[in-house]
Structures are given as C-alpha cells and as structure tokens.
Amino acid sequence: MAYNWDSMKVSLNIVKSLVNFELPPVDELVARVNAQLGSVEKVIDLGAQYKDARIVHVVQCEPHPNADRLHVCLIDDGGAVANIPRDDKGYVQVVCGAPNVHADMWAVWLPPNSTVPASFADAEPFVLGARKLRGVLSQGMLAAADELAIGTDHDGIVEISGRDMPKGVVLQAGDSFAQVFGLDDVVLDIENKMFTHRPDCFGQLGVAREISGIFGQAFTSPDWYTVAQKFADGSGLKLNVYNDIPDLVPRFMAVAVKNVTVQPSPLWLQCQLVAMGGKPINNIVDATNYIMLMTAQPTHAYDYDKLRGGKLGARMAREGETIALLNGKTYTLGTDDIVIADGERAVALGGIMGGADTEVSSDTNNVVLECASFDMYAVRKTAMRHGVFTDALSRFNKGQSPLQNAPVLKRLMGMIGGEQASEVHDKKQFSDEFDEYFAGKYTPANIDINSSFINQRLGLQLTDSDIYTLLNNVEVHSHGPEDKLGYTCVQVPFWRTDIELKEDVVEEVGRLYDFSKLPRELPQRSTKPAPKNPRRELKRQIREQLSRAGANEALTYSFVHEHILKRAEQHADQAYKLSNALSPDLQYYRLSVLPSLLDKVHANIKAGHDEFCLFEIGKGHDVRLPHSEDGLPSERTFVDAVYAAKKARASAPYYQVQRIAVRLLGSLGAQFELIPMAAENDDGKELSGVEFEVAAPFDRQRSAWILCGKERLGIVGEFKQAVRRNFKLPEYAAGFSINFDQLLAQPRDEQAYRPLSRFPSTSRDVSLRAPRDVSYAELYHVVQAAVDESAGDITVTIEPRAIFQPANDHSIKTTTFRLRMTHYERTLTDADAKPIVDRVATMALAKLGAECV
The missing domain is CATH 3.30.56.10 (Phenylalanyl-tRNA Synthetase; Chain B, domain 1)
Structure with a gap:
C-alpha cells in the first residue's frame, strides 16, 4: 500500500x-x-477535486464509424449537467475508447469544463472540453480509475454495480459521484x-x-471495538501458530480462512481508502489497510497455500537469513530482527512489511490473517538498520496496545468473506482483563487522583464533576468512590498507553480544557532554595581548585581508538567495543580518562606550550565491573590530570604534580595519605584487574597511592618510559588519577573560611641527614608528627626544599624542609620557633636515625 x-x-x-x-x-x-x-x-x-464527476447510465454503445477501438455512447445523466447538447431523449453523446464499455452499464462521467481529478494538484490541471474524436463530437469523457485518482487501472473505465454502493444507497443517473462515495x-x-x-x-x-x-x-x-470478543471454531485448514519471543511480541493472533475470492474492492471502500490517504489494491489487502487506517492497528494477510508446513509464528531471524519483501528488495537479516516465519523460512519482517513469497494474489484461494503487537523499540531499530519505513511501522513504533488485536481481527474476518477454517490462535502473556502485573505496559492502569492535585498544577478551580466530564468525553472513565474517600478513580482505556502517572492525567485534563485558557500566573511554590547536588557541587569545587592551580580543563571523547589503550599499556579486551562507532578512530569506551589526556600532550608541546597541566572529569567503563540494576554497564568517574614541561624544573615532575593533587584534596577536606607504590610487590598482582588498568601507565618506582583509610582513592606519579615514548611525552611529565565516586563517598572536613593573619610569618629550614634507604615520605611523616605535637596554637606548613646526596658518599642523603610558622594574634619570635625545630630534630633522630645538620 x-x-x-x-x-x-x-x-x-x-x-x-x-x-x-x-x-x-x-x-x-x-x-x-x-x-x-x-x-x-x-x-x-x-x-473540489471531484465536484464535477457524475454517475451516469450508458444507454447505448455503438462502434465508432471511423475508428476500430472507439465507441460512441449515449449516456443518461438525469439532466444533472446544464448547458450540454442532448438528443431528443435528453441523452449526452460521449466517445469512449475503453474496451470494457458497453450498453446498460453504470460509469463515471467527467463533463466538459471539468478537471480530471488525477491532475487536480498539477501546476497545469487537465481541463476537459467538447471535441471531435475522428469526426464524432464527444462531450467530456467516461473516466478510468487512474484518471479519478482512486487506483492505477487504465485498461478500462470504472464500472459501477450494486456491490460498489454504500449501504442503503441505490444507483441513480446524475448523482454526484463525490457525494455518493464520500469524496465530497x-x-x-x-x-x-x-x-x-x-x-x-x-x-x-x-x-x-x-x-x-x-x-x-x-x-x-463502536461496539465491535470495545466489547469482549468471542470467536467461533473453524476447520478445514491446518494451522500451527507459535510465538517464541513473547517479550518482543506480546500478542500474536492468527486464523485461517478458506474459499476467499480475490477481486477489486467495492468502490465505496476504494474511495474511503483514498480519503484516508491510501490506494486500493485488492479486496483482501484493502480490508487490512482499511482496518489499520481506522483503528491504527496494522494487520497482514498471507496466502495460506504458500506457507510451508501449515505453520506461522514469531521468532528472531537467524544470522544471515534473507527475505524478499513486498517492495521488491531482498534483505539480509541478523539476530536482532523480529520475523514472522512459517515452518521453514521468514515470510515477513515483523511489524514492518510482508514478504513477497506469501503475497496474496489473484490466484489466492485461502489466506491466513495475522494481527500482532510488537515492541516499538525493536521494530524501530530494525527499520533503521535496513532502511525500511512503512505505514505499519509508523504505528507499531508508537506502542500500539495489544488489547485491541481481538476486535480488530474479528472485524477484518467479517470484511474479507470466505469461511473460517481454523481456530483463532491467540499467543499472549497477559489477561484481557485488568492485570496488575502488566498494568501500564499491556493492560491499562487505574490511577487514583484528587481534584486538588489537578487544580494546583493547572491553576484552575475545576470541580470533580468538571474533571469527570472532560475525561469521560474521551472515554477515560472517571468517577469518585462511593464511600467518598476524597479522590477520583481514573480507569485508563486500553488504547491510551500514554497515561500511566498522575501527571499524565493532569496533562490530559489541561489539554481537553484548553491550555490557552489557563490563568497566566505561576503556581505558588516555596521560595526555599533547592538543596545543592553533592555530585555537581564537588565537580565545581574540583574545577575551581585545579583552575587556581593553573591547570586547564580538557573535554575529550569517551570513545578512543584501540591504539590509545595499548599506548597506555591498558588491555583493549577489557573495554567495551562499539558496534556502531562514530568513526574508525572511536571504537572503544575508554577504561580511564588518563590515556585521552596523554594523547593531547604532544600536540600542545608542538603548539609551543612549554609548561602546562591538563585535567578532565570524565567516565570510564570496564567490562569486568558488574552491570547496574537497569542492566547497563557500570560507569566510574575519574578526575585525571597530566603535567608536562619541555625543560626541567627545580623539583622532579612527581613533586610538581603531587603538589597539585595534595592542594586539591586538601582544599576539599579529604583525609588521605600518600604511600609509595614501590612498597608493594613489583609485579602488581595484588591489584584487582580493574585497578591494574588504571595504574598501568604509571611507573611503580616513581608513583604513590593516594589512600583514604584502607581504600585506594587514586594514584599520583610519573609515567613508564614505554608510555612516555608511545605518547611522545617530554622527559618532564607526570600525572594523577583520582576516583571521583570514592572521593564523593568519603567523609570530608568542612573548609571554613579563615582570613589571613595580620601578623608576619617566620620560616625555618630543617635539614635532616638520613640513610639512603629512608624515604622522603617517612621523613615527611615524622616531621608532621613532631609539628603536631609541638606547634600548639601556631599554624605550621611544611614544604620540601631540596634533597642532596654527596657525590662521594651514596649511603646518605640530606632532605631539607621549610617550616613556615604563623600566629593569628601576635608576632612570633625565635623562642616560639625553637621548640618546634628541636622537636623535629629529636623525633627524626629517634625514629629514623636522621641527624639535623
């Protein structure tokens, strides 16, 4: 169609x-x-298109004296058309070349000065006149179906019989064709x-x-649409019906009908199809299309004798299975496509189009009528995949209710004639009656709502009676309970699959009342500010702190090429691969954000940026993580950063990026500590598979875990030589990766504002000479512990200044810390600073054997 x-x-x-x-x-x-x-x-x-067309009776038909294929006809139009030459009996002469013209037939006449309906919308419509054909004057023409734009047949003129007339209407010469057949x-x-x-x-x-x-x-x-349907038994044709995919085909109904006659539809039906935008084909196909255009429920008819094994049902297509459709094209299907199949092969693309192999034709004697419902998302994907779009699809992908299948099928059976030759098979997974389990999905919902809920949202003062009337007018049955519980019970009809919530009822009342009539005033709401979203607030704080530290935020794709993962020494088989990638360079979901940032460093270095820090708050996915409750892949959010410089700086790149990470976490009030990764086994086997992928780019000998209690919050450190080489990083490069979700879940100290002290600070440098195997972290922790014990109400910050190792003695090293001391009520003196420095020296010597020099 x-x-x-x-x-x-x-x-x-x-x-x-x-x-x-x-x-x-x-x-x-x-x-x-x-x-x-x-x-x-x-x-x-x-x-306007059909206003001049008249129903006429051909009272005489004689061969044309000068042409073998033409006939000279006298027609009776009942005198309906004025100013037309007539014979003494009032008949009008028309020359006709149609092979089926004959005396005593009823036809459609287009008189002179009328427009041929098929050309009505043309830039230059074809207007008829009175003219001679081979020497004989013809007053207009007798019209064929294609000329009337009600079909494609041009082999003969339209012949009207009693079968073609609307119920209760008789043929009468001169009647308006448009009025009789509903085209007015x-x-x-x-x-x-x-x-x-x-x-x-x-x-x-x-x-x-x-x-x-x-x-x-x-x-x-109409009663036929809403009353419970009862089907008679039938016999004569074997029909085995199945439904292997009830989740995607919630209802599948089919019945065999024998001894049908395939012929053109009655003219009244053809004209109604035209009015609804369709084109007639034959009485069987026209009936299915008429039902669809009336009820929005597509159906399909199969030639029973072309079905193999006497079977019909719904299943998923087999990989590589092919099907020839009614559009003349053959398609190769996949396992995501729903098909209707017989005992051996697919005979229709479910919810979209029938197959050519089982098409109803003029030779068809027995048919199978199918009326099914399909998952709208599944058929939509199939249509997009194969590029097939039909009128059936436009209805199924809106979510048709399977509760209308029974009345539609029964109505269709009554239109095509023939005899029921099998039982009516009904494969479904729900009850026709209200089923709470399927309410709102397959069976209609019942919604309890009160008028105040509706009025508050619409700004109206509708009474319960007003609401009942608005809803009942469209058969959304509404009434108050007998015991006056104070609410309205809304019983949603089966065809309103869009009404599921109270808010849907509000929208329906507002629409039927007319939204343009609603008062132009805002509803009363509390002015109390909405609580801040903790997730968004933390992201804002992170961006602010990293921007203050001089970092620049980058926004990269969540999709990466396989070689990006491999360059970061991550495993591509742990990442989700996209079947419909935007481009060949974006084939995988990334495992973490850091590789995307590493890929941007070289381009910025080439662009002339000698020193910079890039950061991004983004998501990573790993196939080993359990799926979420809704069945989707779990997401992890990361705060990742890369620091890079072309020239060496005063301290190693690790300390540059550590300073940024510590400042960030400190500003957020996070409680954390840094533990060298090298303290763990070098092979990394103690890491879970997911953590291993995040840590993969880092050099374990020059990196540290960021720990919050016993949980690993992230990593800060320098990169492996292979990773630096793969991404063409400068020698001076480091980065960090912080698990945002874990950071959000950890308790954090509130950061109250504290103004700067009005009194000057004083600084002391403390150099601790220690054995080579004493790490910086161990020294730092001892210094911090000594300061905490001795500082009292003095605020002390600890900054690393230098690490020195003599060229002639590699057994020792000297680490220098700067202690910056500040008081908020007075100026500090040497007497205030000395106890702190002495305590640092004492504890360092006692715990680590580090001597203050």
Missing part, C-alpha cells in the same frame, strides 16, 4: 460518521485541532510527530474521539 507515513490523513466525512454532533466550520475545526491535538500541515478539499470530503493532513506519544491517534477512530473531546462532546466507540 502506498501511504505517506510522515503524516496522518484524517477524513472529516469519516469523523462525522463516528461522532454524534455537527462539526464546526473547517477553519474553526483546524484552529482547535492545532491548539489541542496536533499540527495540521495541510487542508485537502477532496470535494475535507481531509486534514496532520504531521505525525505530533502523535508520537499517542498511538491511538494514528487511526480515524482515535482522532474522532479526540475531536469530540476538545469540543466538549461525549464520544462512544
């Missing part, structure tokens, strides 16, 4: 037949639909993205219901 799946065409004649009130003028109707339902892109006046119509072309959350509005029935609601009128769905 050819159909514009980008829009929804709504026939106002069909809407009129479904509602119980007179529609307003078209302009007013369009304005209200635009405001309260969906965006009308175009108003199509079918009545106005069609609203509504942009379908407006209905993304409203699957019911992809059918005429749903739109008619909404139009009633926005005009304050009660709508009642």
Whole structure:
C-alpha cells in the first residue's frame, strides 16, 4: 500500500460518521485541532477535486464509424449537467475508447469544463472540453480509475454495480459521484510527530474521539471495538501458530480462512481508502489497510497455500537469513530482527512489511490473517538498520496496545468473506482483563487522583464533576468512590498507553480544557532554595581548585581508538567495543580518562606550550565491573590530570604534580595519605584487574597511592618510559588519577573560611641527614608528627626544599624542609620557633636515625 507515513490523513466525512454532533466550520475545526491535538500541515478539499464527476447510465454503445477501438455512447445523466447538447431523449453523446464499455452499464462521467481529478494538484490541471474524436463530437469523457485518482487501472473505465454502493444507497443517473462515495470530503493532513506519544491517534477512530473531546462532546466507540470478543471454531485448514519471543511480541493472533475470492474492492471502500490517504489494491489487502487506517492497528494477510508446513509464528531471524519483501528488495537479516516465519523460512519482517513469497494474489484461494503487537523499540531499530519505513511501522513504533488485536481481527474476518477454517490462535502473556502485573505496559492502569492535585498544577478551580466530564468525553472513565474517600478513580482505556502517572492525567485534563485558557500566573511554590547536588557541587569545587592551580580543563571523547589503550599499556579486551562507532578512530569506551589526556600532550608541546597541566572529569567503563540494576554497564568517574614541561624544573615532575593533587584534596577536606607504590610487590598482582588498568601507565618506582583509610582513592606519579615514548611525552611529565565516586563517598572536613593573619610569618629550614634507604615520605611523616605535637596554637606548613646526596658518599642523603610558622594574634619570635625545630630534630633522630645538620 502506498501511504505517506510522515503524516496522518484524517477524513472529516469519516469523523462525522463516528461522532454524534455537527462539526464546526473547517477553519474553526483546524484552529482547535492545532491548539489541542496536533499540527495540521495541510487542508485537502477532496470535494473540489471531484465536484464535477457524475454517475451516469450508458444507454447505448455503438462502434465508432471511423475508428476500430472507439465507441460512441449515449449516456443518461438525469439532466444533472446544464448547458450540454442532448438528443431528443435528453441523452449526452460521449466517445469512449475503453474496451470494457458497453450498453446498460453504470460509469463515471467527467463533463466538459471539468478537471480530471488525477491532475487536480498539477501546476497545469487537465481541463476537459467538447471535441471531435475522428469526426464524432464527444462531450467530456467516461473516466478510468487512474484518471479519478482512486487506483492505477487504465485498461478500462470504472464500472459501477450494486456491490460498489454504500449501504442503503441505490444507483441513480446524475448523482454526484463525490457525494455518493464520500469524496465530497475535507481531509486534514496532520504531521505525525505530533502523535508520537499517542498511538491511538494514528487511526480515524482515535482522532474522532479526540475531536469530540476538545469540543466538549461525549464520544462512544463502536461496539465491535470495545466489547469482549468471542470467536467461533473453524476447520478445514491446518494451522500451527507459535510465538517464541513473547517479550518482543506480546500478542500474536492468527486464523485461517478458506474459499476467499480475490477481486477489486467495492468502490465505496476504494474511495474511503483514498480519503484516508491510501490506494486500493485488492479486496483482501484493502480490508487490512482499511482496518489499520481506522483503528491504527496494522494487520497482514498471507496466502495460506504458500506457507510451508501449515505453520506461522514469531521468532528472531537467524544470522544471515534473507527475505524478499513486498517492495521488491531482498534483505539480509541478523539476530536482532523480529520475523514472522512459517515452518521453514521468514515470510515477513515483523511489524514492518510482508514478504513477497506469501503475497496474496489473484490466484489466492485461502489466506491466513495475522494481527500482532510488537515492541516499538525493536521494530524501530530494525527499520533503521535496513532502511525500511512503512505505514505499519509508523504505528507499531508508537506502542500500539495489544488489547485491541481481538476486535480488530474479528472485524477484518467479517470484511474479507470466505469461511473460517481454523481456530483463532491467540499467543499472549497477559489477561484481557485488568492485570496488575502488566498494568501500564499491556493492560491499562487505574490511577487514583484528587481534584486538588489537578487544580494546583493547572491553576484552575475545576470541580470533580468538571474533571469527570472532560475525561469521560474521551472515554477515560472517571468517577469518585462511593464511600467518598476524597479522590477520583481514573480507569485508563486500553488504547491510551500514554497515561500511566498522575501527571499524565493532569496533562490530559489541561489539554481537553484548553491550555490557552489557563490563568497566566505561576503556581505558588516555596521560595526555599533547592538543596545543592553533592555530585555537581564537588565537580565545581574540583574545577575551581585545579583552575587556581593553573591547570586547564580538557573535554575529550569517551570513545578512543584501540591504539590509545595499548599506548597506555591498558588491555583493549577489557573495554567495551562499539558496534556502531562514530568513526574508525572511536571504537572503544575508554577504561580511564588518563590515556585521552596523554594523547593531547604532544600536540600542545608542538603548539609551543612549554609548561602546562591538563585535567578532565570524565567516565570510564570496564567490562569486568558488574552491570547496574537497569542492566547497563557500570560507569566510574575519574578526575585525571597530566603535567608536562619541555625543560626541567627545580623539583622532579612527581613533586610538581603531587603538589597539585595534595592542594586539591586538601582544599576539599579529604583525609588521605600518600604511600609509595614501590612498597608493594613489583609485579602488581595484588591489584584487582580493574585497578591494574588504571595504574598501568604509571611507573611503580616513581608513583604513590593516594589512600583514604584502607581504600585506594587514586594514584599520583610519573609515567613508564614505554608510555612516555608511545605518547611522545617530554622527559618532564607526570600525572594523577583520582576516583571521583570514592572521593564523593568519603567523609570530608568542612573548609571554613579563615582570613589571613595580620601578623608576619617566620620560616625555618630543617635539614635532616638520613640513610639512603629512608624515604622522603617517612621523613615527611615524622616531621608532621613532631609539628603536631609541638606547634600548639601556631599554624605550621611544611614544604620540601631540596634533597642532596654527596657525590662521594651514596649511603646518605640530606632532605631539607621549610617550616613556615604563623600566629593569628601576635608576632612570633625565635623562642616560639625553637621548640618546634628541636622537636623535629629529636623525633627524626629517634625514629629514623636522621641527624639535623
């Protein structure tokens, strides 16, 4: 079926037949639909297109005297068309070349000065006149289906019989073709993205219901759509139905019908399809399309005799399986594609398009009717993967309710004729009645809500009765409980799969009331500020502190090339690989942020930046981490930084980057200590696999763990020679990696503001000569402990100044610390500083054998 799946065409004649009130003028109707339902892109006046077409009776048909293939016809139009030459009986002469023209037939006549409907929208429409054909005057023409734009047949003119007439209408010469067959119509072309959350509005029935609601009128769905369905038994054709994927196909119904006759549909049905934007094909296919356009539920018909094994069901496609679809193309499928299959092969792409191998044709005698529901996300992905977009897909990927399948299938069975030849198979995983487990997913929800909840959010003062009326008008049944508990019970109908929450009910009441009528005032809310988000607040503080330290924030992709991981000596098999990468250079989720920053260092050095520090707050993923509760890969957030300089500085790169990391953590109030990584086993086996990947770029002999209690908060240190070589780093480079999530979870001291002292500070340098195997960290901890014991109300900061090792004696080294002492109430003297320095010297000697020199 050819159909514009980008829009929804709504026939106002069909809407009129479904509602119980007179529609307003078209302009007013369009304005209200635009405001309260969906965006009308175009108003199509079918009545103007078909206004001149007349139903006529061919009373005489004689061969043309000068042409073998032409006939001269006399037609009876009941005198409906004025100013036309007629014979003495009032008949009009028309020359016709159609092979099927004959006397005593009923046809469609386009008189002179009328526009051929098929050319109505052309830049230069074809306007008929009275002209001679091979010497015989013809008054207009008898029209074929393609000329009337109701089909593609041009082999003969349209022949009307009693079967073609709408119920209760008889053939009468001169009647308006448009009025008899419902083409005196106005069609609203509504942009379908407006209905993304409203699957019911992809059918005429749903739109008619909404139009009633926005005009304050009660709508009642046809009985065949809402009553419980009972199906008769049938026999004669073997049909085995299965559903291997109930999670993706929540309902799969099928029935075999025998002794069908495939022929053109009655003309009334063909014309209704045209009004709804479709094109007639044959009575079986037309019935499936008519049902879909009316109810928004796609169905499909298969030639039973072309199905293998008497089987039909839903399953996932096999890898590499192929299928030829009705669009004439063959597709290679994968295991993520839903297919409808017989006993041997796929015969349809589930929810999208049928297969060519089981197509209903003029030779078809037996059919299988299928009415199923599909997971909207699965069919959407399949359509995007294969580039197949259809009118069925445009409905299924909005989330059709499986509770409408039974009435739709029964209605379809009644339209195609034939005899039921099997039971009606119904494969589903829920009950037709309210099922709490599936409520809101497959079965409708019940929502308890009170009027104050609605009024507070809309700024209105609607009574319970007002709310009941607005909702009941669109068959969202609402009523208060008998024992007056103070709330309204909203019973959501099965076709409203979009209503799940109280807020959905509020939106529905507001829309039906008309949002433009809501008072223009803000709802009353507390002015108390919302609490700060701890995660965002910590990120803000980190950015501020690192920026103050002179670092520049970088934003890199979370995706990296495999060679970036390998250069950092991380293992690509531990990273998630993307099946739909943005580019060949972005194939993997990174394991940590640091490799992305290392990759940017060389480019900045080449750009002329001699000394810089880059940092980033980003995410890493590792396949070994357990998935989150919703089944998604776990994420870890890192604060990573790289310091680089072309020329050597006063202290080693480790101390440069350590200073930045310590300043950052100190400003955040984190309690931590630095422990050299070299103190652990060199092979790193004590690390978990996940920690190993984070630590992989660092040189274990020149790096330290940042510990918070017994937990590893991060790493600070210099990089391995191989890593520096791989990324073309300068000799003077180091970095750190801090686990943001662990930092957020750790208790931190509140950092209260303290003004600078008004009194000058005093400094003392303390040089400690110690054995070579005494580490700097050990010396620092002893100095810190001595200061804590002796400083009292004096604030002391400890800064490393130098480490000296004599050229002629490698057994010792001298480490110099600067003690900066400050008091907030007085100026310090030598008498204040001496006890602190003495205590440092005493403890260093006692604990480490370090002599103060």
